[in-house]
Amino acid sequence: MKSTAAGTGTNHAEGEVLTLNVGPQHPGTHGVLRVVVELDGEIIRRATPEIGYLHTGIEKQMEARTYLQNVTLVDRIEYLASYNEEMAFYQAVERLLGVEPPPRARAIRILMCELNRIGSHLMFLAAGTLDVNVTSVFMYAMTDREKYLDLSEMLSGQRMMPGYFRPGGVAQDLPDGFVAAARTFLDGLPGRLDEYERLLSDNLIWRERLEGVAPLAREDAIALGATGPVLRGSGIAHDCRKLLPYGGYDEYDFDVPVRAEGDAYARYLVRMEEMRQSRRIALQVLDRLPDGPIIVDDRKIALPPRAELARSMEAVIHQFKLVSEGIHPPAGDSYVATESPRGEKGYFVVSDGSNRPVRAHVRAPSFYNLQTLPAMIEGHPLSDLVVAIASMDIVLGDIDR
Amino acid sequence: MDRQAVNHESLLDRLRPHVPWGLTTPREERGRSIIFVTVGALLDVLGAARDRLGLDMLVDLTAWDRIPASPRFEVVYLLGRAGSADRLTVKVQADGDPPRLPTATGLYRAAAFAEREVYDMFGVVFDGHPDLRRILMPDDWEGHPLRRDYSLSEEPVEFHGHTPKVPSAIIPYFPPGSGSGSGGTTPPGGPQP
Amino acid sequence: MIQSERDVERNVLTTTVDRVLNWARAGSVWPVQFGLACCAIEMIASAASRFDIARYGSELFRASPRQADLMIVAGRVSQKMAPVLRHIYDQMLEPKWVIAMGDCASTGGLYNNYAVVQGVDKVVPVDVYIAGCPPRPEALLHGLGLLQNLIARGATARQLR
Numbered sequence: 075m076k077s078t079a080a081g082t083g084t085n086h087a088e089g090e091v092l093t094l095n096v097g098p099q100h101p102g103t104h105g106v107l108r109v110v111v112e113l114d115g116e117i118i119r120r121a122t123p124e125i126g127y128l129h130t131g132i133e134k135q136m137e138a139r140t141y142l143q144n145v146t147l148v149d150r151i152e153y154l155a156s157y158n159e160e161m162a163f164y165q166a167v168e169r170l171l172g173v174e175p176p177p178r179a180r181a182i183r184i185l186m187c188e189l190n191r192i193g194s195h196l197m198f199l200a201a202g203t204l205d206v207n208v209t210s211v212f213m214y215a216m217t218d219r220e221k222y223l224d225l226s227e228m229l230s231g232q233r234m235m236p237g238y239f240r241p242g243g244v245a246q247d248l249p250d251g252f253v254a255a256a257r258t259f260l261d262g263l264p265g266r267l268d269e270y271e272r273l274l275s276d277n278l279i280w281r282e283r284l285e286g287v288a289p290l291a292r293e294d295a296i297a298l299g300a301t302g303p304v305l306r307g308s309g310i311a312h313d314c315r316k317l318l319p320y321g322g323y324d325e326y327d328f329d330v331p332v333r334a335e336g337d338a339y340a341r342y343l344v345r346m347e348e349m350r351q352s353r354r355i356a357l358q359v360l361d362r363l364p365d366g367p368i369i370v371d372d373r374k375i376a377l378p379p380r381a382e383l384a385r386s387m388e389a390v391i392h393q394f395k396l397v398s399e400g401i402h403p404p405a406g407d408s409y410v411a412t413e414s415p416r417g418e419k420g421y422f423v424v425s426d427g428s429n430r431p432v433r434a435h436v437r438a439p440s441f442y443n444l445q446t447l448p449a450m451i452e453g454h455p456l457s458d459l460v461v462a463i464a465s466m467d468i469v470l471g472d473i474d475r
Numbered sequence: 476m477d478r479q480a481v482n483h484e485s486l487l488d489r490l491r492p493h494v495p496w497g498l499t500t501p502r503e504e505r506g507r508s509i510i511f512v513t514v515g516a517l518l519d520v521l522g523a524a525r526d527r528l529g530l531d532m533l534v535d536l537t538a539w540d541r542i543p544a545s546p547r548f549e550v551v552y553l554l555g556r557a558g559s560a561d562r563l564t565v566k567v568q569a570d571g572d573p574p575r576l577p578t579a580t581g582l583y584r585a586a587a588f589a590e591r592e593v594y595d596m597f598g599v600v601f602d603g604h605p606d607l608r609r610i611l612m613p614d615d616w617e618g619h620p621l622r623r624d625y626s627l628s629e630e631p632v633e634f635h636g637h638t639p640k641v642p643s644a645i646i647p648y649f650p651p652g653s654g655s656g657s658g659g660t661t662p663p664g665g666p667q668p
Numbered sequence: 669m670i671q672s673e674r675d676v677e678r679n680v681l682t683t684t685v686d687r688v689l690n691w692a693r694a695g696s697v698w699p700v701q702f703g704l705a706c707c708a709i710e711m712i713a714s715a716a717s718r719f720d721i722a723r724y725g726s727e728l729f730r731a732s733p734r735q736a737d738l739m740i741v742a743g744r745v746s747q748k749m750a751p752v753l754r755h756i757y758d759q760m761l762e763p764k765w766v767i768a769m770g771d772c773a774s775t776g777g778l779y780n781n782y783a784v785v786q787g788v789d790k791v792v793p794v795d796v797y798i799a800g801c802p803p804r805p806e807a808l809l810h811g812l813g814l815l816q817n818l819i820a821r822g823a824t825a826r827q828l829r
């Protein structure tokens with residue numbers, strides 16, 4: 075299967091339709107996405123996304139690994155929002171196990187998920203503005219994202235792919251200085267966001283390229299399964315953190331931004347406001363951070379504390395079984411809807427009582443959001459294609475898994 | 476935490492009068508309302524869910540392989556309502572060579588990609604789908620990778636004079652109900668490569 | 669005024685054409701945009717202002733392979749993408765180099781399964797392998813430095829075979 079560069083002309087009754095292949099190697103497709111467009115002059119008559127160029131067999135590989143080992147695979151699916159991904163997976167696993175992490179673990183998880191949301195939306199700004207060639211915002215947004223990556227590294231040792239969550243809690247407690255560093259980042263954020271708005275929202279070129287571009291009607295958004303900022307940018311207040319609260323989100327106050335216009339500019343505004351709301355949640359978490367254990371106390375799920383190993387034979391046996399076998403969730407299946415920066419993410423996990431999942435399916439928000447591309451772009455000029463893809467903020471790892 | 480359990484009763488009660496005879500009793504499990512349907516009743520139930528219950532979003536469509544149980548494939552539809560917490564999980568089990576189901580694209584346009592993926596990964600054919608071809612694997616790929624009897628196709632690392640085990644053979648597999656020590660290193664599912 | 673051979677040595681720089689060409693090539697290696705997955709994000713981070721790959725000469729990531737001399741394969745190569753990767757590599761003009769960035773490009777990485785090519789060196793000849801999942805931008809810059817040394821010496825993977 076080879077990608078061809080230029081198109082082949084086809085004579086139609088009304089005019090000449092040019093079939094053009096965009097991608098999979100293309101600077102504007104946010105990854106290895108291929109879009110086959112049929113052009114009538116500059117107007118796209120038909121756009122067909124072709125995916126599968128990043129298919130990694132993650133879902134099948136998850137069936138061959140234990141629940142703990144799967145956290146490394148899960149990180150790499152939606153690689154810009156790894157903490158949210160781990161949250162989604164372990165919500166489903168904990169629903170099967172029937173346990174809930176202790177309050178401090180819940181708070182830390184929400185904190186990292188919201189910081190990750192900020193980092194992911196900064197990446198949207200960076201990549202989106204790079205596509206429209208506002209390169210200075212690309213540089214600024216990447217610099218701000220580096221501050222979030224420093225926080226992630228301080229906490230889990232890794233900038234991306236943290237592998238930080240565990241069944242029943244998190245792996246380690248917050249290190250010294252983390253709360254102060256997080257506050258510094260969050261305190262500086264409104265100033266940075268105001269600067270982006272000064273550079274973008276009053277920028278004639280940005281507004282011309284985004285306003286009215288890639289419109290998605292309300293009915294299309296719902297019918298095509300879109301979620302996240304794509305759905306909220308088309309006027310529907312649908313956020314899993316509010317409607318189907320999980321992991322402790324109902325303890326915090328925040329708003330869900332919704333815009334009715336349905337164009338790329340609306341989606342951009344939704345994401346900018348979401349960053350401010352994520353900051354609001356993160357500050358509430360930091361203010362109220364409870365003390366206590368960071369993982370559930372069940373010895374069949376979480377490792378015993380090190381000190382206990384010297385005293386108790388039981389603890390040694392539990393440690394041995396957990397490390398060699400892993401957890402055994404009861405047989406059944408579960409699905410918990412969570413909100414990742416791109417939309418609703420959930421894991422359909424089927425267990426048969428063994429230490430490996432029988433099936434782990436990822437409800438990938440970008441997979442369904444991508445289906446809205448033809449609805450957004452048909453009848454519009456070719457130059458809007460890149461803006462449409464950027465405004466959907468897709469991650470190909472999520473689509474292809 | 477279990478706010479997801481709030482809407483079950485009213486949802487299932489509202490669905491009951493519209494449900495044709497090929498339907499098992501709805502139930503609630505782990506925060507979800509679930510119903511099992513037969514293949515023949517599938518489109519009726521999905522239509523009733525969309526038109527009577529207002530579940531206008533297809534949140535997810537997936538499948539899993541229940542081998543050695545029969546019927547072999549279980550296809551799961553997760554329906555939701557935009558802006559609301561109403562959710563319904565519809566499960567249908569299919570068997571055959573190839574297993575066939577009617578397409579849901581007439582009711583939910585979001586099923587287009589999802590049904591292609593289930594076809595690609597499991598071989599379930601959706602009758603009436605406008606463009607049923609492989610979506611994730613190359614067009615000329617043979618086999619359906621997510622079936623449990625399809626090998627993971629791991630490649631052992633090349634060493635001189637020695638073939639080490641592949642990762643799945645090293646990671647211990649403990650079947651359900653195993654005590655300590657009764658598990659081995661045999662991976663579940665199908666034949667080794 | 670040139671009096672003796674010593675004056676010539678002090679005032680005139682002599683070299684071979686090859687060394688000048690290799691010095692020029694090493695100093696401005698322009699990669700083609702070939703970010704596939706997560707490693708691409710770290711590659712973009714290395715192009716941003718904190719790590720700044722431009723100061724190493726890679727000022728621009730070209731979109732067209734015909735204008736690039738380096739292909740940084742950043743991410744996992746799936747079965748469907750492998751022929752496309754080879755096609756892009758073939759479209760690059762000589763001299764060209766390949767960096768396999770990350771574990772997935774070097775060896776298949778975390779994914780030993782039906783869908784991922786176990787190492788991009790099964791498809792194209794690789795000059796430098798960078799380990800990491802994903803490698804930090806500093807690791808990518810280190811690998812780029814290694815490649816620049818290789819280029820300046822005139823040695824590449826194909827010549828070493």
